[in-house]
Amino acid sequence: MAGIELKKIQKSYVVDGRSLPVLNGINLQIPEKSITVILGRSGCGKTTLLRLVGGLEAPDSGEIQFDAAHRTAFVFQESRLMPWLNVWDNVKFGLKKQPCADASIQSIIDTVGLSGFEKAYPHQLSGGMQQRAAIARALAYDPSFIMMDEPFAALDFFTREQMQRELIRLQKSRGASILFVTHSIDEALLLGHKIIIIENGQVKKEFLINTDSDERDLLAKELIELKREILAQLNL
Numbered sequence: 001m002a003g004i005e006l007k008k009i010q011k012s013y014v015v016d017g018r019s020l021p022v023l024n025g026i027n028l029q030i031p032e033k034s035i036t037v038i039l040g041r042s043g044c045g046k047t048t049l050l051r052l053v054g055g056l057e058a059p060d061s062g063e064i065q066f067d068a069a070h071r072t073a074f075v076f077q078e079s080r081l082m083p084w085l086n087v088w089d090n091v092k093f094g095l096k097k098q099p100c101a102d103a104s105i106q107s108i109i110d111t112v113g114l115s116g117f118e119k120a121y122p123h124q125l126s127g128g129m130q131q132r133a134a135i136a137r138a139l140a141y142d143p144s145f146i147m148m149d150e151p152f153a154a155l156d157f158f159t160r161e162q163m164q165r166e167l168i169r170l171q172k173s174r175g176a177s178i179l180f181v182t183h184s185i186d187e188a189l190l191l192g193h194k195i196i197i198i199e200n201g202q203v204k205k206e207f208l209i210n211t212d213s214d215e216r217d218l219l220a221k222e223l224i225e226l227k228r229e230i231l232a233q234l235n236l
């Protein structure tokens with residue numbers, strides 16, 4: 001299957017002279033053109049996993065296989081926009097080596113609902129708008145994989161819901177492949193086509209959610225059952 005495959009990935013950090021194992025020979029498959037959610041407790045190694053898959057760090061051992069040439073873009077918990085650049089220039093940032101037509105930058109800004117705010121600076125935007133600008137910046141890079149590390153964690157409930165809906169729409173319209181880290185079970189249930197629970201540096205359980213419907217109802221019987229199973233897996 002096309003996508004990314006992790007084989008026996010080991011990763012430890014040295015903290016205060018002692019080795020701290022984080023990922024213990026983890027195996028997993030991240031399919032393309034869908035949303036794969038990594039779910040787990042704080043400190044279980046989710047960000048580490050994302051950094052390894054995105055090539056920001058190297059594993060101690062094991063292999064990460066990509067089925068084809070790939071470009072990865074990141075969206076972090078905070079927007080990490082350049083405060084001295086307006087929305088347009090933030091989106092354009094990093095594209096110097098790969099010029100992007102003005103029309104396509106505009107269309108990406110429109111896609112994330114920031115039309116009219118091209119000239120606004122980050123401090124003139126709400127938290128949700130800043131996050132949308134960060135997503136636009138990632139999309140402008142035309143990535144084959146987007147790594148998202150709790151991108152909506154700092155947002156209020158309503159903005160978060162809206163952003164989740166937008167992400168689902170974006171993923172569908174662009175056929176994007178997304179690796180999404182969260183510790184919100186509801187967020188995982190709303191977004192994930194595949195949900196991977198990590199514990200002790202290993203995959204504890206994987207769930208596939210098969211649905212064609214655009215809007216998932218968290219109160220639907222199947223999703224409530226799945227939530228119960230996930231809670232049990234997380235020992236909650």
Ligand SMILES: Nc1ncnc2c1ncn2[C@@H]1O[C@H](COP(=O)(O)OP(=O)(O)OP(=O)(O)O)[C@@H](O)[C@H]1O
Nearest residue numbers: 013014015022041042043044045046047048049183
């Ligand atoms: N650069 C680093 N140096 C040393 N230890 C690190 C480093 N990065 C992460 N760790 C350790 O690795 C473990 C996993 O960290 P990681 O950031 O991957 O967790 P996480 O699952 O993303 O947690 P959270 O949900 O709180 O973001 C933690 O115990 C952390 O202390």
Ligand SMILES: [Mg+2]
Nearest residue numbers: 046047048149
């Ligand atoms: Mg993290």
